[in-house]
Amino acid sequence: MSPLSAMQLFGLATVAQVRTSRFTKGDAMAPSMAFAVGVTSAMYLCKGVSGANLNPSVTFSFCVMGKMPWRKLAPYSLSQLLGAYVAAGIVYLVYYDAIMDYSGGVLTVTGPNETASIFATYPSEYLSLENGFLDQVVGTAMLMLCILGLGEQRNTPVPEGLIPVVVGIVVFGLSISLSANCGCAINPARDLGPRLFTLSAGYGTEVFTMNAQYSSGETWSSTITEAASKEEEAVLLSTQSGKYTAW
Numbered sequence: 001m002s003p004l005s006a007m008q009l010f011g012l013a014t015v016a017q018v019r020t021s022r023f024t025k026g027d028a029m030a031p032s033m034a035f036a037v038g039v040t041s042a043m044y045l046c047k048g049v050s051g052a053n054l055n056p057s058v059t060f061s062f063c064v065m066g067k068m069p070w071r072k073l074a075p076y077s078l079s080q081l082l083g084a085y086v087a088a089g090i091v092y093l094v095y096y097d098a099i100m101d102y103s104g105g106v107l108t109v110t111g112p113n114e115t116a117s118i119f120a121t122y123p124s125e126y127l128s129l130e131n132g133f134l135d136q137v138v139g140t141a142m143l144m145l146c147i148l149g150l151g152e153q154r155n156t157p158v159p160e161g162l163i164p165v166v167v168g169i170v171v172f173g174l175s176i177s178l179s180a181n182c183g184c185a186i187n188p189a190r191d192l193g194p195r196l197f198t199l200s201a202g203y204g205t206e207v208f209t210m211n212a213q214y215s216s217g218e219t220w221s222s223t224i225t226e227a228a229s230k231e232e233e234a235v236l237l238s239t240q241s242g243k244y245t246a247w
Contacts, residue, residue, distance in 0.1 A: 003042040004054050004080050004189060008087030010038030012194065016091055016118045020098035032175035040168035047164065055187045056080050057140070077189070084193025088119045092201060107198075109206040116203050116210075119194035121183030123211050135181040139174055143186055146170045 014034035018026035043052040053059050056077040062068040092099070099107075099115050109116040116122070123132055147167055150158045158166050175184045185191045198207045 003046040003052075004083035004193075005087040005090075006045060007035065007038035007042040007054060008084050008190065008194070009090060010041065011035035012088060012091040012119060013094065016095040016098065019115065019118055020095060020102040022102075029176060032172055032179070035175055036168040036172035039171045040164045043164035043167060050076070052164070054080060054189075056189050057187070080189035081193045081196075084189045084191075085197050086193075088194035088197035089201075091119070092197070107201065107203045109198075109203055109210045116198050116207055117183070119198050120207065121185040121191050123182050124180065125211065127181050127211075132182055135178065136186065139178045139184060139186045142178075143170065143174060 011031055011034045014026060015031045018028075018030050039054070042054055046052055046054075053076050059068065059073055059076045059080075063070050063073045095118075099118070103113045103115050106113075107116070108114045109122070127135075147170065149155060150163055150166060174186065178184050195207050199205065
């Protein structure tokens, strides 16, 4: 199972617990903390093996930069996607009774008792496509600026063993500050994997069409903007320090 599954399990299970308990067993900040713990744990699990590649956009960017062979792009990305899918499935099984009780046995994407947003992110009703695109660019740029600068020798480099902890803190900060518009969907695999699971679990094609102005464009615009902004940040920081670490 991909380390991304570990990250997803922490986060999605917390969302499920908070939502189905109607906020009696956690508050709105709990998922942000859980995803941060999940990222930290996943990095410790695979940093020494794959460089902690948990995001297809990061993997793509490093292939473009020549820091990772292109032959690894497909298997890494597929592993990330499948890991997220599997994690969503596990959370669904663990919280199946709670989800059925909360939703009245009807799996829906909209309405007061919808449960699709336990697994994937959805844009707020007020959000335009342009604003959502900007949201993804800014969120991903902030993530990469913070992460790729950790090894900058002209700063005070973070001890190698503490990098996952710092990255977890960064993710927590982004999650509590940039979630209102799109749910902080700054990882295509984190969003698309669980979204595909909800499709196969019976939520219907609405998982890709809810909020028509966004439609399935949320997932693909997320992928494109993240890849572009990550590549730009990588170029900038490689020019400064020549150091890379894939997250």
